[in-house]
Amino acid sequence: MLSKKTKYAIKALVALGKNIEKPPMQISKIAEEEHIPKKFLEQILLDLRNAGFLYSKKGAGGGYSLNKKPEEILLVQVMRVTDGPIAMVPCASLNFYHKCDECVDEKTCGIRSAFIDVRDATLKVLSETSIADVIGREDTLKLGIDTL
Incomplete structure (x- = not known):
């Protein structure tokens, strides 16, 4: 969240x-x-x-x-400044990695594997979305509302 x-x-x-x-x-x-x-x-x-x-x-x-x-300010950059890690579990983080205390074998951990996929999908969107994009989305949505 x-x-x-x-x-x-x-x-x-x-x-x-x-x-x-x-x-x-x-x-x-x-x-x-x-x-x-x-x-x-x-x-x-x-x-x-x-x-x-x-x-x-x-x-x-x-x-x-x-x-x-x-257009130069990406959401991924903002999130890293305000919250730190993007990944939902520490073992899936690229920049704030640390092994989970209860983990027996990271290489075969299904949870880690699933959350690496979540991290990658999230990073893709956040890395491609700028503040200008958010402004553009707002403007587009307001146009849609105004034309109803």
Whole structure:
């Protein structure tokens, strides 16, 4: 399941991606528009800034803006910053691997094998989906709703 931290991070990046040609957005505006608790959003934006996705400006006219184009920010990158591993079990993780304590033989473990397939399918989608894609999906879905 997607954590709230990751969901909020994606929502904030989408809001900033839609705002790309405008001045930096203040945390309070993002929090209000996206229905994200402000204190939690502050932590998330700091993590995203430290990962190089965001630029922050202090003072008058300050706030946050994207440091990369929306099409350059992939969901897999965001998830790794906010949650760490993509895999659902530690023995199937590419970047955060560790053997399961109760495992007798990894090579013949059916659970591990199944969850490697899940990991690979998930990684494929997350690695091919950018913030720009999410924005595009929203726009397309809104057009569909408007034409009903």
